Amino acid sequence: GAYVPGGRAAYPSTALMCTIPAIIAGVPEICCCTPPPTSPITLVALDIAGVDEVYRVGGAQAIAAMAIGTDTIPRVEKIVGPGNVYVTAAKMLLRNEAEIDFPAGPSEIAILADSTANPVFIAADILAQAEHDPNAACVLVTTDAALADAVTEQVKRMAAGAARREIVEKALGHSGYIVAGDLDEAVETVDGIAPEHLSLQVADPLGILNRIRNAGSIFVGPYAAVACGDYASGTNHVLPTAGYASLYSGLDVNHFWRASRQSATWWRRSPMRKGSTPTRSR
Numbered sequence: 001g002a003y004v005p006g007g008r009a010a011y012p013s014t015a016l017m018c019t020i021p022a023i024i025a026g027v028p029e030i031c032c033c034t035p036p037p038t039s040p041i042t043l044v045a046l047d048i049a050g051v052d053e054v055y056r057v058g059g060a061q062a063i064a065a066m067a068i069g070t071d072t073i074p075r076v077e078k079i080v081g082p083g084n085v086y087v088t089a090a091k092m093l094l095r096n097e098a099e100i101d102f103p104a105g106p107s108e109i110a111i112l113a114d115s116t117a118n119p120v121f122i123a124a125d126i127l128a129q130a131e132h133d134p135n136a137a138c139v140l141v142t143t144d145a146a147l148a149d150a151v152t153e154q155v156k157r158m159a160a161g162a163a164r165r166e167i168v169e170k171a172l173g174h175s176g177y178i179v180a181g182d183l184d185e186a187v188e189t190v191d192g193i194a195p196e197h198l199s200l201q202v203a204d205p206l207g208i209l210n211r212i213r214n215a216g217s218i219f220v221g222p223y224a225a226v227a228c229g230d231y232a233s234g235t236n237h238v239l240p241t242a243g244y245a246s247l248y249s250g251l252d253v254n255h256f257w258r259a260s261r262q263s264a265t266w267w268r269r270s271p272m273r274k275g276s277t278p279t280r281s282r
């Protein structure tokens with residue numbers, strides 16, 4: 001069962017990113033829940049993907065319906081997809097009824113930046129995530145206090161003209177920045193956050209890339225806009241949030257497979273005959 005959010009906006013890309021890995025993995029039947037009003041674009045994406053059934057229901061109740069089953073919505077074996085805090089809470093509460101991918105939502109971004117970073121680019125990346133959800137979290141971790149101040153001013157300027165200003169301002173209300181003593185401390189800080197999206201906007205991003213262990217998706221350099229990861233960078237944008245990037249990887253075909261481990265042994269004679277010995281085991 002795939003959950004595709006809606007309501008505030010249409011997410012046809014999420015419809016594809018939830019279902020295509022399942023199709024590639026060979027899942028025989030896929031249903032989807034998405035809240036009303038249902039976007040025609042999302043429905044077209046689900047049809048192109050080959051989804052079998054689509055139900056016009058959203059929120060925690062959609063997760064409960066797929067996990068437990070109703071007269072009209074079948075019980076599923078696995079639930080994947082992002083959502084708001086209620087959807088994510090429902091997935092966590094019902095994970096013993098149906099397997100889930102991981103907690104995914106609300107959106108979040110951490111940006112690691114030094115004095116060489118462009119405050120306009122950083123502010124744009126922050127607003128691109130803040131507009132997703134009032135509970136989205138946006139954190140700048142920097143070694144330069146002056147940059148933090150410049151980013152703050154740019155964020156205020158851009159937020160004032162944002163199409164989804166009310167949502168953006170609520171998200172920014174619980175977002176902020178951290179000034180680290182040096183780059184080592186900054187790296188340790190973002191690794192501890194384990195963000196859904198991590199943007200590296202420092203002088204030598206490749207020099208610190210391999211030091212990052214915990215992030216859902218990493219965007220290297222100032223021109224790697226995080227929003228591109230939602231559509232065209234080749235990565236799946238269904239990613240763990242709330243620090244769970246330290247435990248889970250983003251959604252892919254492996255979430256729909258399971259391995260059967262078997263030790264195969266060959267015998268010279270009948271395996272139950274007295275005195276027989278194995279010739280090889282692997």
